[in-house]
Amino acid sequence: MVSENSRNPKVDLAFRRKKNAEEMKHQVVSFALMIFLTIVAFITVGYDGIDEWLKVPFIVLLACIQVIFQLYYFMHMNHKGHEGPQFFIWSGIFVTFLTVLAFMTIVWW
Amino acid sequence: MSTLARKKGFWPTVWDYLTTVDHKKIAILYLIAGGLFFVIGGIEALLMRIQLAIPENDFVSAGTFNELMTMHGTTMIFLAATPLLFAYMNAVVPLQIGARDVAFPFLNSLGFWLFFFGGVFLNLSWFLGGAPDAGWTAYASVALNSPGHGVDFYILGLQISGLGTLISGINFLVTIINMRAPGMTYMRMPLFTWTTFVASGLILFAFPPLTVGIALLMFDRLFGGNFFNPALGGNTIIYEHIFWIFGHPEVYILVLPAFGIFSEIIPTFARKRLFGYTSMVFATVLIGFLGFMVWAHHMFTTGLGPIANAIFAVATMTIGVPTGIKVFNWLFTMWGGSIRFTTPMLYAVGFIPSFVMGGVTGVMLAAAPADYQYHDTYFVVAHFHYVIVGGVVFAILAAAHYWWPKMFGKMLNETLGKITFVLFFIGFHLTFFIQHFLGLMGMPRRVFTFLSGQGFDTGNLISTIGAVLMGIAVVVLLINVVVTSVKGEKVGADPWEDGRSLEWAVASPPPEYNFKQTPLVRGLDPLWIEKMEGKKGLTPAEPLSDIHMPNSSILPFIISIGLFIAAFGLMYHNDYSWGVPVAIIGFIITFGTMFLRSIIDDHGYHIHKEDLLKDDNGGVQA
Structure with missing residues (x-):
């Protein structure tokens, strides 16, 4: 993306700035969500009131969501x-x- | 350096082929090596059929029969069918998508040499103490109890050739995703390219399980592991699962390109656009997906339980739907077409009923309760030979006639070709049709003889006669190849005169750079579109300029030899003290050569515009 644009000085800078800001917002939101999910995972393990059989699949589910966040927002898989x-x-x-x-x-x- | 500066002569030619990274020459190497193994596998089949021609025969011993049966299956699947299909993929796919070569020419060469040395290693077992005898599946319970080194040859040989296949599969995936000419969208790709693409995807996902399965088997046999030893807490059934997670997609790795070949041949000789192109693509992808959900139908009788059996039975029958779509599309393509019955078209017409019969028995076998009756009888043998010979081998023979002029610049003799077809077609049905009934009457598979008076005598004799006819057909084909090479006339770019896809737009055989100017693709069947508009060649997508070409390299050959040597060391390390050092030397050769490849800069060379202008053959010319 960068190399493509660096060739063309007439690129719409305003549009790119808006796009970057939007992306930054997504990244911050997903980062916050990921931290929240991690905290939830720790609480799940620490809390005695939940059955073991529920804890394991629940944490695996949280892990899957984290991987999807990672791939789509931080590794840019949501891009074209x-x-x-x-x-x-x-x-x-x-x-x-x-x-x-x-x-x-x-x-x- | 251009074509003009090439040395001629025997040893320069050998060196040229040892070092080549050109997809067209690698295709020829695949064709020769695959053809050689096809003949070896065929001879093994004939020896088995001679043994089974009459009851209580003692032509070969029971042990030798097991070896023949194992090597026939292994050779035909891994060393004949797969490489022969790779030959056509290499020869045709880059041309069909308008590319100058595959994405990784060096890896293409490495893939071939790994396959070749793996195959040679496996076949050396005949001379070094006996071939593998545990069946082509090498089920752990049988393989772990097989004395001698036969099964070790299987394990190590397939490990090496499997690496080659995986590398080639990845190469085709990258090539088809990245190297398509301008305008060649996914939904304009010829069906052979599409099926190659899906088959390569299947290779990507199916070969790792095989690698893991036989690696675990290798640990059990050579390094004191106990993964599959129930006495020490292992589980022999796991091997069967792992093997068939690979083994079932492998069937589609073979048969999808075969479907692709017929999807090229039928429109060409019916002189009509392929009926239902979109549904053909959809069916191909769907078969690819379903192929991973059905493996346990090979294991109905291992005791998975009724629920698992029912799920896998239904999933298996589902595959009949996309396959049926394909069959009807081929029929509708021919319907109303102006059909020319050339040799490839004869194979295509013969393929449809033969393959449908294999499909019908497949649905019969998919019914789990009925399978308890069919399991391990000749009914199964008849079924999978109808699918693999009636589908894949017919396709390979059809493609040999269809693309021979493109690969070698000369037409195979049509009369001899038709004789081959008639002999092979009759021989095939004679051999395997009767085996359905032998199976239903209770003749078990993989037995070296049978008693007289059980009703098996006549059926087996007929089967053997059919096998001999197939053998004669292959001999006629080989004579055809020799006659054509000696006497055949040079042909132009489009020898069948009805070519539709891009490969028929370049000279036969194509120049090393394929397309002088990358073509612009304006729709499905690009050459046909240009022909219909009265043009002689393709529309170029770029001005004529220098062409960048990769340099030849001997390194892939040396990397493969290293593994070949290491395999001997690993196999004999329990018997002789030289085993471990030899293995280490082999690995040093392989990894040292890989290191050299990494540090030596090799930028290739350019064919200059001036040389291209002088060279009148090839490029975007009809």
């Missing part, structure tokens, strides 16, 4: 031109999920 990587990442997650699910449910020991 990332359709290919997105497709392959989600396909890979899908295949892995199926494999793990099958191993946890139907492989007898």
